[in-house]
Amino acid sequence: MTRSFRIAPSILSADFARLGEEVRAVEAAGADLIHFDVMDNHYVPNLTIGPMVCEAIRPHVKLPIDVHLMVRPVDRLAIDFAKAGASLITFHPEASDHVDRTLQLIRDNGCKAGLVLNPATPLHHLDHVMDRLDLVLLMSVNPGYGGQSFIEATLAKLRSVRARIDAHVAAGGNPIWLEVDGGIKVDNIARVAEAGADTFVAGSAVFGAPDPDRGYRGVMGRLREALASAGLPG
Ligand code: DX5
Ligand code: ZN
Numbered sequence: 001m002t003r004s005f006r007i008a009p010s011i012l013s014a015d016f017a018r019l020g021e022e023v024r025a026v027e028a029a030g031a032d033l034i035h036f037d038v039m040d041n042h043y044v045p046n047l048t049i050g051p052m053v054c055e056a057i058r059p060h061v062k063l064p065i066d067v068h069l070m071v072r073p074v075d076r077l078a079i080d081f082a083k084a085g086a087s088l089i090t091f092h093p094e095a096s097d098h099v100d101r102t103l104q105l106i107r108d109n110g111c112k113a114g115l116v117l118n119p120a121t122p123l124h125h126l127d128h129v130m131d132r133l134d135l136v137l138l139m140s141v142n143p144g145y146g147g148q149s150f151i152e153a154t155l156a157k158l159r160s161v162r163a164r165i166d167a168h169v170a171a172g173g174n175p176i177w178l179e180v181d182g183g184i185k186v187d188n189i190a191r192v193a194e195a196g197a198d199t200f201v202a203g204s205a206v207f208g209a210p211d212p213d214r215g216y217r218g219v220m221g222r223l224r225e226a227l228a229s230a231g232l233p234g
Pocket of ligand 2: 010035036037068181201
């Protein structure tokens with residue numbers, strides 16, 4: 001099956017003092033989405049950026065902004081991010097008391113909606129909401145920090161979610177992106193694609209190690225070459 005691949009640089013690893021310049025640079029380097037990590041120091045042990053920063057970078061790029069909410073509660077901030085220019089909003093089911101309502105709320109505010117599953121979060125959270133999902137985000141590290149190592153058990157989980165999505169689409173359901181987040185590098189992205197992902201968050205791989213000659217364009221090119229080597233056209 002032909003799948004199109006999307007690469008979503010996470011600005012968690014960008015230079016926050018030059019954020020406008022950084023997002024313009026990854027857009028010019030061929031990014032498909034800007035991944036925006038929101039941490040609240042309650043749901044995860046770190047504190048990052050909120051809707052005002054989303055609003056500030058919005059005019060700098062045409063790319064969709066992919067907001068990953070690691071916050072509790074979810075609903076109020078989801079609305080604020082929709083107003084601040086987000087295109088996609090994902091949240092962790094453990095962080096919302098009413099997952100179905102939160103998914104509807106995100107779509108009602110004009111954004112694509114998704115659930116994020118931590119490495120130890122079971123897949124049954126997807127059972128009754130497939131029709132409400134535009135994407136599923138599988139964490140391949142425990143959320144909270146950039147630069148962690150990819151958890152290999154994610155590959156089996158990806159295969160299971162890919163099978164669920166394919167069955168859902170075969171039964172006439174809406175397409176659902178399968179995104180993976182954490183520890184994605186040039187040397188593992190092909191295996192992650194083979195396991196079923198179509199959208200790849202890459203924080204430290206893009207912002208942490210720009211190509212000495214070609215900058216972010218060089219890193220993005222190597223990620224795409226690795227994807228092409230997986231033999232899955234994208
Ligand atoms: C972790 C964040 C990730 C993170 C990925 O909680 O959700 O998006 O920035 O960073 P890398 O690619 O460095 O693992
Ligand atoms: Zn993220």
